[in-house]
Amino acid sequence: VQLQASGGGLVQAGGSLRLSCVASGRTFSSYGMGWFRQAPGKEREFVSAISWTGSSTNYADSVKGRFTISRDNAKSTVYLQMNSLKPEDTAVYYCAKDRTFYGSESARSYDYWGQGTQVTVSS
DSSP: OEEEEEOOEEEETTOOEEEEEEEESSOGGGSOEEEEEEOTTSOOEEEEEEOTTSSOEEEOTTTTTTEEEEEEGGGTEEEEEEOSOOGGGOEEEEEEEESSSSOOSSGGGEEEEOOOEEEEEEO
16 A cells, blocks of 8 residues: 655644545555644654544544544545644644554554655744
């Protein structure tokens, strides 16, 4: 599986970005997908995940109500719509493929990772 993330950039606080992650190499609709992020000097943290059908989603408390994860299995793509961005959202964002159908909050559940896309939110 190869994952290609895009859509990052520089945005002012309160702005929006939409991240995309295109998967190739296996049947995309057979597994959950997740987004994680890592800020400078910090550990990688869970942001959001979605189940294989898209019927189940979960979010970190820090992004709940501001971020929305979705997927288009026909396009083998998972999205992360990020609204009301804050400076503390600044990080490299990674998409990842879950070993299971569900979309876990634990990074240990993921076996393939994209290269990351930088999101910078200015105050």
